Amino acid sequence: MKLIDTHCHLYADAFVADIHEVIKRATAIGAEKFYLPAIDRSTLAAMLDLENQFPQCKAMMGVHPCSIKEDFEDELQQVEEYLGKRKFAAIGEIGLDFYWDKTFAQNQYRAFHQQIEWALHYDRPIVIHSRESMPESISVVKEHQKGNLRGVFHCFSGDLQEAREIIDLGFFLGIGGVLTYKKSNLPEIIREIGLNQIVLETDAPYLPPVPFRGKRNEPAYLKMVVQKISEITGMPIEEVALATTANAERLFMD
Numbered sequence: 483m484k485l486i487d488t489h490c491h492l493y494a495d496a497f498v499a500d501i502h503e504v505i506k507r508a509t510a511i512g513a514e515k516f517y518l519p520a521i522d523r524s525t526l527a528a529m530l531d532l533e534n535q536f537p538q539c540k541a542m543m544g545v546h547p548c549s550i551k552e553d554f555e556d557e558l559q560q561v562e563e564y565l566g567k568r569k570f571a572a573i574g575e576i577g578l579d580f581y582w583d584k585t586f587a588q589n590q591y592r593a594f595h596q597q598i599e600w601a602l603h604y605d606r607p608i609v610i611h612s613r614e615s616m617p618e619s620i621s622v623v624k625e626h627q628k629g630n631l632r633g634v635f636h637c638f639s640g641d642l643q644e645a646r647e648i649i650d651l652g653f654f655l656g657i658g659g660v661l662t663y664k665k666s667n668l669p670e671i672i673r674e675i676g677l678n679q680i681v682l683e684t685d686a687p688y689l690p691p692v693p694f695r696g697k698r699n700e701p702a703y704l705k706m707v708v709q710k711i712s713e714i715t716g717m718p719i720e721e722v723a724l725a726t727t728a729n730a731e732r733l734f735m736d
Contacts, residue, residue, distance in 0.1 A: 483512035486730040489683035493528040496687040508701035519575035522549035540571040573601040574609025608633035659691030
């Protein structure tokens, strides 16, 4: 079984003590690639160091919406500089986050639009964070989608109509541990839309699947997500892995 974790923060402090064991456990269940979303300047060095240490780790470049404050232009300047130096797997994670407050909402919009333009310029997919901002994030993508923009709505948390809108835009839905939660609406959505535009992720160390809720998440737990999709769809586990991995390869094309 071959799997790809399309979104995991393996450079986070939570993994400093045992990253080799974490990678080893993930490899044992078939995980072959790990895509690392950028956050901001404070985590950039750790992310790039991890990528250098493990060739199966692929770094993205971008500024997380929660890091968009008064100095967001300085953050964006560094992103622009790095994009000019080398190729990254994607522009991400970028987007909108209205969960805590909307103090810097306009700055978030400006940063989102700018980073999408860079993605188009460098022909890179975008990885979208859309917490409490799904309709707004979809609207921004619609503004830019002229046929060349591609990407994924990381940790998709919308409804069936929003899932269909995203798929109609040619984008993927990132599905992880939330799928296994008792109150999740994702099982019903997956039954309706199938797996053609689904990619797997963990968002490690966050959002672990059942039965690991309350503990640190890690890529090895992709196995539980695959098992849950298999239960939902009636597809064999190997077929779920094959389909979602092919989708991830189509998304990143690296």
